[in-house]
Amino acid sequence: MGDDKKDQKQLSSYLKAKNISCNSHYSFYWLMSKLIFLILAILFSLQFVFYPLNFISSSSEPRSLIKFSVSPVGSGSGSVHEPEQTELKHVVFGIAASAKFWKHRRDYVKLWWKPNGEMNGVVWLDQHIDQNDNVSNTLPPLRISSDTSRFKYRYPKGLRSAIRITRIVSETVRLLNGTESEKNVRWIVMGDDDTVFFPENLVKVLRKYDHNQFYYIGSSSESHIQNLKFSYGMAYGGGGFAISYPLAKALEKMQDRCIQRYAELYGSDDRIHACMSELGVPLTKEVGFHQIDLYGKLLGLLSAHPLAPLVSIHHLDLVDPVFPNMGRVNAMRRFMVSAKLDSASLAQQSICYDVDHRWTVSVSWGYTVQITRGVLSAKEMVIPTRTFIDWYKQADERSYAFNTRPVAKSACQRPRVYYLSNALPDLALHRTASEYVRYDMWEPECDWDMSDPSEIERVIVYKKPDPDRWNKHRAPRRDCCRVLPMKKNGTMVIDVGTCKDDEFVEFPVK
Numbered sequence: 001m002g003d004d005k006k007d008q009k010q011l012s013s014y015l016k017a018k019n020i021s022c023n024s025h026y027s028f029y030w031l032m033s034k035l036i037f038l039i040l041a042i043l044f045s046l047q048f049v050f051y052p053l054n055f056i057s058s059s060s061e062p063r064s065l066i067k068f069s070v071s072p073v074g075s076g077s078g079s080v081h082e083p084e085q086t087e088l089k090h091v092v093f094g095i096a097a098s099a100k101f102w103k104h105r106r107d108y109v110k111l112w113w114k115p116n117g118e119m120n121g122v123v124w125l126d127q128h129i130d131q132n133d134n135v136s137n138t139l140p141p142l143r144i145s146s147d148t149s150r151f152k153y154r155y156p157k158g159l160r161s162a163i164r165i166t167r168i169v170s171e172t173v174r175l176l177n178g179t180e181s182e183k184n185v186r187w188i189v190m191g192d193d194d195t196v197f198f199p200e201n202l203v204k205v206l207r208k209y210d211h212n213q214f215y216y217i218g219s220s221s222e223s224h225i226q227n228l229k230f231s232y233g234m235a236y237g238g239g240g241f242a243i244s245y246p247l248a249k250a251l252e253k254m255q256d257r258c259i260q261r262y263a264e265l266y267g268s269d270d271r272i273h274a275c276m277s278e279l280g281v282p283l284t285k286e287v288g289f290h291q292i293d294l295y296g297k298l299l300g301l302l303s304a305h306p307l308a309p310l311v312s313i314h315h316l317d318l319v320d321p322v323f324p325n326m327g328r329v330n331a332m333r334r335f336m337v338s339a340k341l342d343s344a345s346l347a348q349q350s351i352c353y354d355v356d357h358r359w360t361v362s363v364s365w366g367y368t369v370q371i372t373r374g375v376l377s378a379k380e381m382v383i384p385t386r387t388f389i390d391w392y393k394q395a396d397e398r399s400y401a402f403n404t405r406p407v408a409k410s411a412c413q414r415p416r417v418y419y420l421s422n423a424l425p426d427l428a429l430h431r432t433a434s435e436y437v438r439y440d441m442w443e444p445e446c447d448w449d450m451s452d453p454s455e456i457e458r459v460i461v462y463k464k465p466d467p468d469r470w471n472k473h474r475a476p477r478r479d480c481c482r483v484l485p486m487k488k489n490g491t492m493v494i495d496v497g498t499c500k501d502d503e504f505v506e507f508p509v510k
């Protein structure tokens with residue numbers, strides 16, 4: 001954490017230096033605002049010149065003038081019919097936990113849980129624990145699941161807790177029944193104690209759907225074999241899933257009967273899937289929910305995230321920390337620094353070229369920058385590299401439920417990787433500045449006669465926050481990035497933002 005402070009200092013002094021160099025911008029805006037003020041002042045004074053004239057020409061005019069100035073305020077009522085958009089307060093979380101692991105895993109929940117009533121939800125445990133160390137006000141309330149001994153469980157070597165966990169949806173509905181807070185509930189969202197949610201992004205996904213209808217939203221596993229074994233139509237529980245409240249109520253009515261029919265199933269999520277199938281409700285797939293049935297480094301996956309909001313990451317105890325050289329919780333905490341600044345853009349990839357050096361640059365905003373020798377196509381760069389292995393410890397491309405590419409065999413073709421070290425708002429210019437520092441994951445040895453990206457120690461990325469990028473009126477599109485002229489040895493500066501007219505990923509030939 002001491003390192004974080006140093007990074008913070010470095011980045012803010014860098015920002016200060018930049019702001020000074022941007023003074024020309026500043027004075028331009030200053031001049032413009034002065035000009036606009038002057039124009040407004042003139043218009044305002046003209047009104048007083050014309051008003052008496054109006055008054056003379058027709059005595060009824062002043063009334064209509066007053067009416068006109070009042071009506072825009074009244075016309076705001078036109079929006080009354082538009083339903084309020086979904087916010088965090090409309091979501092109730094059900095977190096599946098166990099007394100055995102809670103003391104450790106609550107650290108993951110603390111990373112994303114907003115206390116003081118900003119979020120609603122319950123952590124469901126199998127038995128009582130003492131939580132007398134006063135962390136409870138930063139965490140959701142704890143509850144003990146009701147007894148499930150009357151239910152059959154026949155999966156060989158499985159865990160009966162699957163029944164307890166699958167019933168969290170029904171138990172949550174019964175908990176809410178008839179309460180004041182029930183009126184606000186639109187969605188029940190399930191997750192595990194080792195799932196980290198990005199709540200703003202979750203809300204952005206839910207906003208696209210009508211909560212009055214029956215929706216079952218989540219994603220399948222990264223492992224093709226898992227999906228063959230369970231189903232491509234099942235929402236994996238660790239990645240988390242959302243059930244619209246009317247559907248949760250319908251499920252509550254039949255779930256206890258339903259799960260008795262599926263004693264042979266393994267988990268809690270395949271029981272939900274079985275009951276959803278009986279209800280005739282399919283999975284609505286949203287690829288930002290991540291079950292993470294993987295081992296190793298998430299680098300490849302999170303540096304080429306699909307063009308969708310990052311909603312959740314699961315199995316944090318099984319994969320390497322998201323940032324190297326630090327603990328898992330601290331690494332996730334660093335990721336949250338980016339999430340706070342521009343959650344919608346978290347881990348969104350943009351691709352550009354350093355023309356002078358003939359390098360391909362890939363930015364995963366708030367996470368990594370990678371620089372590779374040579375010109376690689378956008379089509380290739382959007383494919384995750386296999387820095388991980390699958391759930392069954394297989395490493396070939398057929399193990400995954402999505403396209404992957406291998407880490408290059410030749411050292412020369414392997415990227416230099418820069419991990420986020422810090423991110424700050426640049427308030428003066430309404431943008432964020434994030435800094436990425438090189439981490440040598442692979443031997444840099446290479447005998448190609450071309451510039452070595454290793455001469456770059458750190459990368460600064462400027463970007464305007466874009467909270468509306470997943471708005472249903474905007475088609476998904478990757479940002480564009482631009483490598484700015486290098487001012488300081490060893491530091492690359494990149495601008496990231498929505499693509500301009502006619503801008504796309506192209507290597508310009510001089």
Ligand SMILES: *[C@@H]1O[C@H](CO)[C@@H](O)[C@H](O)[C@H]1NC(C)=O
Pocket residue numbers: 132133134
């Ligand atoms: C927890 O905080 C409450 C007040 O918020 C205090 O009364 C209580 O003694 C604290 N308990 C512990 C174990 O620190």
Ligand SMILES: *[C@@H]1O[C@H](CO)[C@@H](O)[C@H](O)[C@H]1NC(C)=O
Pocket residue numbers: 173174177178252
């Ligand atoms: C909700 O409460 C009402 C009134 O107490 C009761 O009739 C109903 O069965 C309850 N429904 C659920 C789902 O618990």
Ligand SMILES: *[C@@H]1O[C@H](CO)[C@@H](O)[C@H](O)[C@H]1NC(C)=O
Pocket residue numbers: 455489490
């Ligand atoms: C930048 O660094 C390189 C290699 O470290 C060095 O050869 C070059 O002179 C430096 N340029 C400036 C402007 O400092």
